[in-house]
Amino acid sequence: MSIIEFDRAGCEIGGTPVLRDITLTLTERRIGIIGANGSGKSTLVRMINGLVAPTTGTVTVDGIDVARKAREVRRLVGFVFTNPDTQIVMPTVREDVAFTLRRHRLPAAEAAARVDETLERFGLTDLADRPAHRLSGGQKQLLALAAVLVARPAILVADEPTTLLDARNARLVSEHLERLDQQIVVVSHQLDLFERYDRVIVIDDGRIAADGEPAAAIDAYRAAIG
Numbered sequence: 001m002s003i004i005e006f007d008r009a010g011c012e013i014g015g016t017p018v019l020r021d022i023t024l025t026l027t028e029r030r031i032g033i034i035g036a037n038g039s040g041k042s043t044l045v046r047m048i049n050g051l052v053a054p055t056t057g058t059v060t061v062d063g064i065d066v067a068r069k070a071r072e073v074r075r076l077v078g079f080v081f082t083n084p085d086t087q088i089v090m091p092t093v094r095e096d097v098a099f100t101l102r103r104h105r106l107p108a109a110e111a112a113a114r115v116d117e118t119l120e121r122f123g124l125t126d127l128a129d130r131p132a133h134r135l136s137g138g139q140k141q142l143l144a145l146a147a148v149l150v151a152r153p154a155i156l157v158a159d160e161p162t163t164l165l166d167a168r169n170a171r172l173v174s175e176h177l178e179r180l181d182q183q184i185v186v187v188s189h190q191l192d193l194f195e196r197y198d199r200v201i202v203i204d205d206g207r208i209a210a211d212g213e214p215a216a217a218i219d220a221y222r223a224a225i226g
């Protein structure tokens with residue numbers, strides 16, 4: 001697993017502190033982040049791939065400073081957003097997954113094989129030539145995952161990846177997430193998603209309010225929100 005390290009990291013946006021003094025070393029395979037609306041979860045996970053830079057302290061991934069070397073960090077850290085529509089950029093399912101690999105300069109046959117293998121893994125083979133924007137919400141989220149994971153990042157960060165999905169599709173996406181070999185960091189309000197995770201961190205008003213085994217951290221969060 002990679003080492004994600006927050007060292008007294010803080011973030012101010014427009015003069016307002018959003019995260020304060022976060023010190024964390026994340027080495028577990030499956031990490032969940034929970035907390036109330038506006039507590040700072042998205043900002044925290046966006047720091048892991050340099051989408052947001054800390055305004056104090058540092059965040060590093062395997063020793064690489066995300067503020068200084070965001071591009072290098074993004075090769076290690078894939079990011080999936082809540083709304084897959086914001087991530088789908090190509091007309092068809094296959095083209096969208098293949099698009100990610102354009103920067104990788106792989107031999108064409110190898111790139112095609114990787115795309116096929118990734119489509120298969122996410123149950124998208126039969127939909128490969130369909131217009132991506134016409135997929136269902138669940139299929140779109142699987143496509144967003146496939147398009148990020150085809151590049152084989154060491155870490156996958158997912159910010160509320162099941163929020164827009166119905167219960168069946170939410171379960172499908174969360175099962176795919178759990179099966180990944182990658183280290184995953186997932187933000188969700190759907191607390192049962194984290195039952196089998198290795199570690200859960202509770203964020204409250206920009207600070208770490210609890211951190212540990214899922215059951216204990218979730219109980220602490222439930223107690224705090226009454």
Ligand SMILES: Nc1ncnc2c1ncn2[C@@H]1O[C@H](COP(=O)(O)OP(=O)(O)OP(=O)(O)O)[C@@H](O)[C@H]1O
Pocket residue numbers: 013014018035036037038039040041042043044
């Ligand atoms: N780009 C921005 N400009 C202004 N304020 C921002 C920006 N990004 C975040 N904030 C503020 O920072 C705080 C934390 O936001 P963040 O999105 O990290 O919270 P969150 O815990 O992910 O919330 P939610 O559960 O609602 O998604 C909020 O008060 C939000 O309004």
